[in-house]
Amino acid sequence: MKNNENDLPRTIMIAEDHDDTRFILARLFQMSGHRIIEAANGLEAINLAERERPDSIIIDLELPLLDGLSAPRRIRAHASLRHIPIILISGHDTVFHHKQARAAGCSAFVTKPFEFDELESLIEQFSQDAVCA
Numbered sequence: 001m002k003n004n005e006n007d008l009p010r011t012i013m014i015a016e017d018h019d020d021t022r023f024i025l026a027r028l029f030q031m032s033g034h035r036i037i038e039a040a041n042g043l044e045a046i047n048l049a050e051r052e053r054p055d056s057i058i059i060d061l062e063l064p065l066l067d068g069l070s071a072p073r074r075i076r077a078h079a080s081l082r083h084i085p086i087i088l089i090s091g092h093d094t095v096f097h098h099k100q101a102r103a104a105g106c107s108a109f110v111t112k113p114f115e116f117d118e119l120e121s122l123i124e125q126f127s128q129d130a131v132c133a
Helices: 019-031 042-052 070-076 095-103 116-132
Strands: 011-015 035-039 056-060 086-090 108-111
Touching: 011 019, 011 042, 019 035, 019 116, 035 042, 042 056, 042 070, 056 070, 056 116, 070 086, 086 095, 086 116, 095 108, 108 116
Parallel strands: 011 035, 011 056, 056 086, 086 108
Antiparallel strands: none
16 A cells, blocks of 8 residues: 555556456555556566566466466566566465575565465565665
8 A cells, every 4th residue: 555645656567377366466456556467477477577667576486388487587687677576476385485486586475375465565665675776
């Protein structure tokens, strides 16, 4: 939730192959005043990131065509996209998966099921970090 009048709406990409999850996340972030772009697979996520330059990316681990570890690696390979925070979401909550996410260039790892407030707090944190940088 935006806390002051200086907060700008952020563009958030949600890359999730489950339509219901993607729909719910999109609507919740839209209700918080953000612009949402949606991807249903990893390749689409890369193409949208290149074209739309979102402020943050939320990506599921298990995506078709290109998974949620390979897509962030490819996004990080683009100099103009390296600064974009990437939040990996997954039902797999092991040290191994957390390490893989970090190695792929993800900024945060959130385990399903999660509270929307947790994602929203991360988006706000990354937005503030970008302003301070």
